[in-house]
Amino acid sequence: MAGRKVSDANNFLSICVLMTTLWNVTHTSTEHEFIANYSKGSLPTVPKHLSEQTRVLDLSDNSISELKTSDFRSLSNLQVLTLSYNSIRELDFSVFQYNEALEHLDVSHNKLQKISGLPVKSLKHLDLSYNDFITVPLFPKSGKTLKLNYFALSIRSISSVSALLDLELDTLFLDLEYLSEYSPGSLLVFSAKTVRIVAPKNTNLHIFLDLQFSGTESLEFSRISLEQVEDLEMFLSKLNKKSTLQNLTVVDIKFTWENLLNVFEAVGRSSINNLTILYPTITEFQDKYFDADLSLKSFAIKRAQLNTVEFNQSIVYSTFSNLNTEALTISDSGILYMYCPVRPSRFKYLCFQNNTLTDTTFKDCHHLAMLETLILQKNRLEDLSEVSLMTRSMKSLNYMDVSQNRLQYKESGNKCDWDGNIIKLNLSSNKLTESVFRCLPNNIQILDLQSNQISTVPKEIIDLIALEELNLASNKLNAFPGCSHFRNLQVLNIEYNFVLDQFSEFSQTCQSIQKLKGRHNPFRCNCELREFLNLPKRSVELVGWPDFYMCEYPYDLRGTLLKDFHISELDCNVTLIIAVVLVVALVILATVTFLCIHFDIPWYFKMIWRWSQVKHRIWKTKSEEILENTQYHAFISYSEHDSDWVKNELIPNLEKEEGSLRLCQHERNFIAGKSIVENIIDCIEKSYKSIFVLSPNFVQSEWCHYELYFAHHKLFTENADGLILILLEPIPAYTIPARYYKLKALMDKRTYLEWPKEKRKHAFFWTNLRAALQIKLPYIEEMKELGSAWMGKNLLSV
Incomplete structure (x- = not known):
């Protein structure tokens, strides 16, 4: 397991270089770029008919043993070629003479013993490590210095490394793990800016004593055994303040606690400013404090293991907490506690990631006034209020990361008391609910609450006026949060929530939003969502739009992209x-x-x-109730001035059909010899109804007044509805004499028919009038029967 970790560390830089190259290739190439991956295909040779547009070709993990010029002749655009983990024994760089764009070549983990030819001028990354080279391979003399960003080599014998001085390198990786031949006293001089050396397994080869560097700024040693630590200490002791070395990294080293303190002391006298120790194993512990002056910019120790039962935590914690350095990192080492410095500290950066620290760490600590960044990620913090109290004396603290803990905030507990200068706070991956908004630094600008249990942003919280960026992704939000308490919010992340709708508050209060991340939410497509769809028009950047924004409800719209959802203004307003x-x-x-x-x-x-x-009244009137002597359907009362209308319109239309209606008119039906009054009374008594043709002329006629009086008298004596009023012309009320009070009463209480002036209405008028008079008169029926009998008798006599 340890060997794998060291191998990963040794290849870290080359991987970074490869990824950088791939990034540059894939982001600067034209639209015809092409990446061909043939790794792990058991190929014995390079595939034929590769696309001429191929820029990245991966042939790793195959069985290729020989390379030919024809294999790559057509690949003029090739930039990255990976041939690691094959069976190649010989490499002639002339096979790449047609690949003038080649920048990255990895031939590691093969069986190379010999190389020939010169690499193409464009080559920047060459990895020849983990092959079968005995000594440093020589490149043919060309009169020009070969320049490479990265060069990796594994050798088994060192007689001279002068050949490496002919190369102008940024990074040199030299694997000496299987070094078997070495002449002590030979100077091993390196000039690359970054040198990474894997120490020999053979501890009798004391190469550290002969190492020299010219212009090297960063140095990394790997796989240093306990027996080689003293050689490393001696090498470091020879360095002075004038050395160009600035950064020292030690990977997979075994030492005692005293060895570590000696390394600290040697580094403190050198030019090294940054010391990193990865995968260290402490084999023995001595009760010894570090009291020398170690002035560094940064010190980091990661994934430390302790292989001893005796271990004084107090010595370890006090040693690290009182180091004279600006940045201290102790991660993945299981430390339980960390002491507060005994005097004002230079610490500006503290990282204790992935340990077992609790809420009591740095409690009442007054010597961290210069601390700017504190990272306590992946520990055992549980109470957010206790964490806030931790920062009270950290007056310069502006960034704190307490993510991936077990933090909760209980309002019934201690009150929060954050340092007022914290502007960036990471509280992600905890157990916080919406109560967290009542326990936050007032001047916070960037707040990360991702992966908690927040379902809403409460109405009553502290005003976070300075907040510019808020991350609420992967919580339990069921509505868009409003910005009434953080009006200057510019970036909001609500991805992977239960957000459905209720967008109105967000739209009204979040006017400063510039970027919104709302992907992967179950949106309810309704009227409120129309305002959300208008965000791009407000110059708000919707990250992932439109592919990751879909309707979830209603069910008939599930899976519909929000950009395809449309609803009219009329349906919503x-x-x-x-x-x-x-x-x-x-x-x-x-x-x-x-x-x-x-x-x-x-x-x-x-x-x-x-x-x-009228029809209703006729239906209710029984024919047997009509007097036997009724001879007329209606008696007509009118003024002589209206006689033309009566003779030319009224009578012809009512009597136009034979045997239809029978009208009583004074000119033709009054009996000679009787007085006018007697004739009027007689006609009214023998008529089913009385028709009065009303007009201004009517109210001026004395006889019309008599006729109306007698008809009105019959109306009351017989309790019948026998009056029909026809208004031929309008009668102003003031023109009706006082004696015509009965006419006024009738016109007020009874409905009357108006004679329409338009001819198209005449037919309807006559229909209504005939319907009011339509009834079978017994007298008429009897006369018809008598007439028929008389005619029959006369016919028989003939």
């Missing part, structure tokens, strides 16, 4: 709907009113109503 309904109603009412006025429809309705009333 209640005020507009009411306005439209009112406008339509007014238009219809105006149209109906116009049609009624134009076609006089109310008159037709009034006449139909009267006709139906």
Whole structure:
């Protein structure tokens, strides 16, 4: 397991270089770029007919043993070629003579013993490590210095490394793990800016004593055994403040606690500013404090293991907490506690990631006034209020990371008391609920609450006026949060929540939003969502739009992209709907009113109503109740001035059909010898109804007054509805004499028929009038029978 970790560390830089190259290739190439991956295909040779546009070709983990010029002749655009983990024994760089764009070549983990030819001028990364080279391979002399960003080599014998000085390198990786031949006293001089050396397994080869560096800034040693630690200490002790070395990294080293303190002391006297120890194993512990001066910019120890039972935690914690360095990292080492410095500290950066620290760490610590960054990620912190109290004396603290803990905030516990200068806080991956918004630094600008248990943003929280970026992804939000308490919010992340709708508050209060991350949420596609769809028009960047924004509800729209969801303004605006309904109603009412006025429809309705009333009364009237001596359907009373209308319109239309209606008119039906009054009374008594043709002339006629009086008298004596009033012409009320009080009463209480001036209404008028008079008269029927019998008798006598 340890060997694998060291191998990963040794290849870390080459992987970074490879990824950088791939990034540059894939992001600067044209639209015809092409990546061909043939790894792990058991290929014995390079595949034929590769695309000429191929830029990245991966042939790793195959069985290729030989390379030919024809294999790559057509690949003029090739930039990255990986041939690691094959069986190649010889490499002639001339096979790449047609690949003038080649920048990255990895031939590691093969069986190379010999190389020949010169690499193409464009080559920047060459990995020849983990092959079968005995000594440093020589490149042919060309008169020009070969420049490479990265060069990796594994050798088994060192007689001279002068050949490496002919190369101008940024990074040199030299694997000496299987070094078997070495002449002590030979100077091993390296000039690359970064040198990474894997120490020999053979501890009798003391190469550290002969190492020298010219212009090297970063140095990394790997796989240093306990027996080689003293050689490393001696190498470091030879360094002075004038050395160019700035960064020292030691990977997979075994040492005692005393060895570590000696390394600290040697580094403190050198030019090294940054010391990193990865995968260390402490084999023995001595009760010894570090009291020398170690002035560093940064010190990091990661994944430390302790292979001893005796271990004084107090010595370890006090040693690390009182180091004279600006940045301290102790991660993945299981430390339980960390002491507060005994004097004002230079610490600006502290990282204790992935340990077992609790809430009591740095409690009442007054010597971290210069601390700017504190990272306590992946520990055992549980109480957010206790964490806030931790920062009270950290006056310079502006960034704190307490993510991936077990933090909760209970309002019944201690009150939160954050340092007022914290502007960036990471609380992600904890157990926090919406109560966390009552326990936050006032001046926070960037807040990460991802992966908690927050379901809403409460209405009553502290005002976070300075907050610019808020991450609420992977929580339990069921509505868009508002920004009433953080009005300057510019970036909001609500991805992977239960967000459905309720967008109105967000739209009204989050006016400063510039970027919104809302992917992978179950959106409810309704009216409120229309405002959300208008965000791009407000210059708000929707990250992942439109492919990751889909409707979840209603079910018939599930899977529909929000950009394809459309709903009209009329369906959503209640005020507009009411306005439209009112406008339509007014238009219809105006149209109906116009049609009624134009076609006089109310008159037709009034006449139909009267006709139906007459029919109803006729139906209720029994024929046997009509007097036996009734001879006429109606008696007509009118003024002589209206006689033309009566003779030319009224009588012809009512008596136009034979045997239809029988009218009593004084000119033709009054009996000679009787007085006028007797004739009037006689006609009214023998008529089913009385028709009065009303006009201004009518009220001026004395006889009309008598006729109306007698008819009105019959109305009350017989309790019948025998009056029909026809208004031939309008009669102003002031023209009716006082003695015509009965006429006034009748016109006020009884309905009357108006003679229409339009000819198209005449037919309807006569229909209604005939319906009011239509009834079988017994007297008429008897006369018809007598007439038929008399005619039959005469016919027989003939």
